Amino acid sequence: MLQKQTSRWVNLGFQFLAILVALAFTTLLLVLSGAPPIQAYKELILGAFGSIDNVSNVLIAWAPLLITTAGLLVTFAAGLWNIGIEGQITLGAIFTTWVLRSFENSSLSPTMIIILSIVAGMFGGMLWASLVGVLKTFGGVNEIFGGLGLNFIASTLVLYLIYGPWRRPGVASLSGTEIFPNRLWLPSISNLGISPWAFALGILGILIIYFFLRGTYIGLKLKAIGKNIRSAHTLGIPTWQYMMLSFMICGLFAGLTGALQVTNVYHRLLPYITSGYGFLGLLVAMLINYQAIWVAPITLFYVALNVGSVQLPIALKLDSNLSGVLQGFLVLFVLLMEGVRQKLTRKV
Amino acid sequence: MQVELHDIHKTFGPVYANKGLTLVVPSGMIQGILGENGAGKSTLMKILSGFIQADRGEIILNGKQVVIKSPADAIKHGIGMLHQDPLDFPPMQILDNFLIGHSGGIFPQKIKAKREFLNLAKEFGFSLDPNNYVDALTVGERQQLEIMRLLWLGVDVLILDEPTTGISAEQKKKLFETLRKLAAGGKTIIFVSHKLEDVGDLCARVAVLREGELVGSMEPPFDNEKLVEMMFGKVIVQPQLQTIKPGECVLEMRDVAIEDYRLKMSEINLEAYAGEVIGLAGMEGSGQSLFLKACAGLLRPVGGAVYVHNENMTGKVYRSFLQRGVAYLPASRLEEGLVPGLTLSEHFCLADGNTGFFIDRKQNLALTNTRIKDFNIHGLATTPVESLSGGNQQRALLALLKDKLSLILLEHPTRGLDIESAIYIWRKLKARCNDGTAIIFISSDLEEVLNYSDRILVFFSGRVSRPIRADKTNVEELGELIGGRGWTKLAT
Structure with a gap:
């Protein structure tokens, strides 16, 4: 017992070290590009938490990333790399936009339309995810390649819609489709943009996944498949059916992310509607070693970095991708430190 | 040197x-x-x-x-x-x-x-x-x-x-x-x-x-x-095992043909009865693994028919066999039988075949502890299976089997185990036979095949002998058959 606890502290120590090294490298990069590092970090923090508006922006971005990452834990549990998550978010956004457009001028109440559009978005994401599953199960296509291919198709589809059938009257541009009227926005706290509904969905999503993976038979079976598919088969678990199910659940969550991007964040369809949350979610999932309990704090940290860095070009004439650099370094060094730790502790 | x-x-x-x-x-x-x-x-x-x-x-x-x-x-x-x-x-x-x-x-x-x-x-x-x-x-x-x-x-x-x-x-x-x-x-x-x-x-x-x-x-x-x-550190006595009177037919293979990229086997006929033990002898890769997989529905026969309790199961998947009381225990325990990274209690939870949605932890823990005690597994409910020793892994695999089974198929049930563990495993298996379960197992240890089987099938490069009664043969005869000699004499 004592030994277990010391090893936990050692673990934490290594992770802390990883964060320090990541910060050091980012600082080095800042110094090399001639920017004052302290100032830059200050701007980063102020950009995220400096005002009510900024905090609200962080929270707006948090819900979608939280939901996507939660969904990804399900596919990771089954040992699957759902690289197609970006496409699934995109399809969610497309389906949501489609429903909003179709019922915009109908007699249905706005609440009804919004609910309908979100459900449609979830369905869209699930559909796209099950395609990855079908390709894997019946076509023998590895989910990484299938997902990558479907990502390309999804982003092409968005461009086609924006420039084609759904273009703005008169102009077709990268700025997306016509903005939806206010009543079709997810209700938010007055002029802050943050919606309690989106927030609630995010929290609910991660809670569901946490309990799903921890306390249900389906969750346990998925874990068994992820850890050893052959033994799972011998134990009588229908493996491909469960893998399909995990894709569909992840797709539902991805679709919900897309739906929130449309109904709560951008209020239209954009070419880059995913904001890269799919890939970011994959990164976060790896960073936290697929532990559901860490999803909420780490995704919050990541969106804070994202939102905070928006200030950088204005204040310091720095590229706002600095946060991306820091995020990447963090994942790399945490994984690296994990490797180093294993190597060192094995000797002891 | x-x-x-x-x-x-x-x-x-x-x-x-x-x-x-x-x-x-x-x-x-x-x-x-x-x-x-x-x-x-x-x-x-x-x-x-x-x-x-x-x-x-x-x-x-x-x-x-x-x-x-x-x-x-x-x-x-x-x-x-x-x-x-x-x-x-x-x-x-x-x-x-x-x-x-x-x-x-x-x-x-x-x-x-x-x-x-x-x-x-x-x-x-x-x-x-x-x-x-x-x-x-x-x-x-x-x-x-x-x-x-x-x-x-x-x-x-x-x-x-x-x-x-x-x-x-x-x-x-x-x-x-x-x-x-x-x-x-x-x-x-x-x-x-x-x-x-x-x-x-x-x-x-x-x-x-x-x-x-x-x-x-x-x-x-x-x-x-x-x-x-x-x-x-003590004297070990080999227990005398009594043979059991066989009951109804649990598995029947009728003119079954199976093949993989190396071997082709055909016209396999066998009836296995409740309570009997059938040993499969032969050099590694002579077809006995294919045969066992076909019994479990893990390999689809290319010809003939497989019956479980008189129900035609030809071409059905392993899970259907499992549902009808056929269980398969592979030789490579950590690769095909157990899931490294999951604990003993999680394994029992998976094998229990519960249909509910949420896991009943209390019941699961109780079940796990009973099984650990019954099967003398040196480990805790929270022990990951990969940190168990080989003998304990094998006992865990046995403990995972459902209570009521018609047929247990085993690949090298005691490979790599010490004598004491091997005897323990067989005692548990024989107890199953008493409850009316038939057992078919592969072993490269002829002594084991002779000691525990009622009937024996010998495999030699894709050929299957007729069932030989264990009390009518000996190590020498089996050894010759395994090496490919004496087959003409056997046929008559």
Whole structure:
């Protein structure tokens, strides 16, 4: 017992070290590009938490990333790399936009339309995810390649819609489709943009996944498949059916992310509607070693970095991708430190 | 080369694997090392061959103290180890595999190597085609390849870890011949095994390990009873097992034909009755694994029909068989049977076949603890299965079986287990037979097949014998059949 606890502290120590090294490298990069590092970090923090508006922006971005990452834990549990998550978010956004457009001028109440559009978005994401599953199960296509291919198709589809059938009257541009009227926005706290509904969905999503993976038979079976598919088969678990199910659940969550991007964040369809949350979610999932309990704090940290860095070009004439650099370094060094730790502790 | 190990200590966490072991093997000797699983045999050999390092102690070769840091280092010092699972490269050509580890510039001299390969093969009477692929070889032939490779690398000390597991009687004879020849030529042979008869046949001296310590040493003539007592610290009595009167037919194979890329088998007919044990004997890869997989629905027959309780199950998947009370226990426990990373209680939870949504932890824990006690598994509910020993993993697999089963199919149920564990496993299996379960099992240990089966099927390169009654045959007859002789006599 004592030994277990010391090893936990050692673990934490290594992770802390990883964060320090990541910060050091980012600082080095800042110094090399001639920017004052302290100032830059200050701007980063102020950009995220400096005002009510900024905090609200962080929270707006948090819900979608939280939901996507939660969904990804399900596919990771089954040992699957759902690289197609970006496409699934995109399809969610497309389906949501489609429903909003179709019922915009109908007699249905706005609440009804919004609910309908979100459900449609979830369905869209699930559909796209099950395609990855079908390709894997019946076509023998590895989910990484299938997902990558479907990502390309999804982003092409968005461009086609924006420039084609759904273009703005008169102009077709990268700025997306016509903005939806206010009543079709997810209700938010007055002029802050943050919606309690989106927030609630995010929290609910991660809670569901946490309990799903921890306390249900389906969750346990998925874990068994992820850890050893052959033994799972011998134990009588229908493996491909469960893998399909995990894709569909992840797709539902991805679709919900897309739906929130449309109904709560951008209020239209954009070419880059995913904001890269799919890939970011994959990164976060790896960073936290697929532990559901860490999803909420780490995704919050990541969106804070994202939102905070928006200030950088204005204040310091720095590229706002600095946060991306820091995020990447963090994942790399945490994984690296994990490797180093294993190597060192094995000797002891 | 004279090998001396002095006061070797090695711990894995809190477990003492080697506790001050000292062993001196003079050059030209075949030294046996005997001990049950977990006695520290493999650890000691891995230390000598550089796979792991001792915490304390000295290794002295020909009077000179050395430090062995890696397997490559060991080879440089002239020590080569033949592992229980041959460390070769199945997709490679035999000659290429032979060349591995040989330092000879960037471009291997294949023509010269081939000539030397053929010379070596001739010297020992191995018939290996250097252009063939490794995955076409049997375990025994892969051993031969590995021995040749090590000798070619110039080793003076050859360590063999359980080399007689999974090879035929014929191959074993050849292996022993080779080893005797090598010893006569001055090589030092260290032969690790838990099989008394093998050690007795071959070795000039036997050291017995128990719980990481050297408990005794013996030279011929060997007293088997004494050796067993040293191995276990007590006398073990083989229980007399009564045969059970068979009941209704649980499995029927009617003119079944099965095949994979290597073997084709046809016109297989068998009726297995409740309560009986059927042993499948044969050299590894003679078709018995295919047969067992076909019984479980893991392999779809290309012809004929399979019936379970008179229901036609031909072409159904394994899960349907499982639902009708057919269970399959594979030989590779951690690869096909258990899920590394999950705990014992999670395994029982999976195997329990619950249909609810949420896991009932209380009930699961109660079930796990009962099973752990019933099956004498040394582990806790929260122990991950990969940290259990081989015997405990096998007991866990048995414990995972449902209460009511019609047929249990086992691949090498006691492979790698010590005698005590093996007896325990069979007691549990026989108890199942009493409850009306039929058992079909594969074993390369003929004694085991004869001891526990009611009827025996012999496999030889895709041919299946008619069922032979175990009380009407003996090791000699089975041995001949396995080697492909005496089949015409059997047919009549």
